[in-house]
Amino acid sequence: MEELIAALRAEGMRITESRKAICEVVAATGDEHLSAADVGERACQTLGRPVDQSTVYRTLDVLETLGFLHHVHLGHGPGVYHLSEDAGHHHLVCENCGAAVDVPLTDVSPILDKVAAQHGYTVRGAHFALTGLCGDCQTA
Amino acid sequence: MEELIAALRAEGMRITESRKAICEVVAATGDEHLSAADVGERACQTLGRPVDQSTVYRTLDVLETLGFLHHVHLGHGPGVYHLSEDAGHHHLVCENCGAAVDVPLTDVSPILDKVAAQHGYTVRGAHFALTGLCGDCQTA
């Protein structure tokens, strides 16, 4: 959290109560995947007063631009945000129940990189999830 | 096209002018990826009168349920529809310019299946695209 605030300050940006609250929520995010609405809700609780959704979006956008956050799409619902990691991971989502698991990038990168290279592409990040059926939904 | 119409009829569904036009558009789709709006626009031209977007969505939904179509998400814009193929393919999309290439499923399935299996999942289809940078955008 201190890191996020410091980075914003280093960019010449102003540190408002709303931003502080959002940074706190984001920093406290473990490997959770929060939607913008989730972040907003928690920020409101942290701050004890309403924080506008547009402010949440704008702040998340800033943090994403600075490289602290990524947002991914796990399904048809809202996009979800999570802290950037060194390694990164793909997401495997059940089409039926929505359960999601993280897949270390190292498990899939070799092939994806190779395939992408065949088309002149460079795979970067994991903006969309891989879809399938989880164990429970297969048996059901 | 005849096949689509026949299938609808076989399901006890009614063949209207709008449906015929939409089926014609869809059947004429090579390996293009059309959004619902694209399909609607072409159907209007084919038919010479307006076809409501809701009718397009409902018809595409029927065709998808019957297994003739799939829809995928290539980026943040509208979903796109394409005819089902025996083989199927993934999509590799440039984050920068949006250029998309099809990747044969056989090129990536082995790994994806293996990784998914490690988590008890079964990968099915390719509902979301893989993202990266195309050759042009890398050099730029």
Add this chain to the structure above:
DNA sequence: GTCAATGCAAACTTTTTGCAACTCC
């Protein structure tokens, strides 16, 4: 005091839904 950031409201995009009118079988 300035200028960035906020909150509010309104626009926007894509997709879905309720419902009366229609028309295909």
Add this chain to the structure above:
DNA sequence: GGAGTTGCAAAAAGTTTGCATTGAC
């Protein structure tokens, strides 16, 4: 004639934007 379909309009969900006011520096 009766049920499946349509078109229209309105709603829904997620996100973005314009703008006057506020507040950080």
